[in-house]
Amino acid sequence: MKEERVVHPLAPIVDEECEILILGSLPSVKSREEHFYYANKQNRFWKVISAIYHEDLSTNKEKEEVLLKHHIALWDSIHSCIIKGSSDASIKDVIPNDIPQLINHTHIHTIICNGKTSEKYYKKYLEDKTHITPITLPSTSSANASYSLEKLIELYTNALKQA
Template sequence: MSQYQRIEHTFSPVYDEHSKTLILGSLPSVKSRENGFYYGHPKNRFWQVIASIYEREVPITIAQKKELLLENKIALWDVIQSCDIIGSSDSSIKNVVPTDINIILSQCKINKIYANGKTAGKLYRKYSLQKTEINIIELPSTSPANAVYSLERLIKEWNMIKSR
């Protein structure tokens, strides 16, 4: 039987003073934590989606991923600072300590916040909305667990982040 594990978010948000769009996930997956950066599972389609929307090559290195985000004025972080979780299962999340999203909001002019999936949206509304007073727009998860969405369909849905 799987056991709950207390997970602490270990990597910093990606943003700079030019960031206008904030994308929030829930918490880094086991693979992302092993790789030390966001969306590190080889089957997660996040980097393919962002690269396609902005007509860029899919980034490989952490430096390339940061560059892709920052050159397109995107900030990236997660809603959860720490929680109890079984593996990478969002449905098992409990005992949440949220990240302080105002760290980003106080340093750049974010005009839109997007959730990468329903869990991130739900957790944001529960823990952060009252503090930030900025509504979140839920986008379909880029996780391989979201098999209902093809890469093409994800790109079509996520394209809205470009119109700002």
């Protein structure tokens, strides 16, 4: 797989009532192809959200609705970068998303980073502009095998309750 510049293809899931922002790093190849967040069936993000809120999330519309119902926005730290496939380790030449602008039109007071890559770029480019210290949780990616689905559900539940 060769390196390529990828520009974030997805609009944030957000409305003015949102209080929590969950940030990934950049949509995977599968998510870019499917035009939706966490589209890779191996990623456990939607399983975690479904378990926390006891909602069946079969469609993308249902996924968006459950997030907004619970005042959760979803976006990514990176607007564009050079990357090989979906490899976070290969990311370079990052341009961040305009998180401060997004926050200005909401009630967001808590930012949760889904994984260390999201945290790295949020802290490097955005934290000093938003003045919100992120809560960093383990990535829901299947590549993060050191955390079981049950442990991810527990950690995300606790973070969302405290937010």
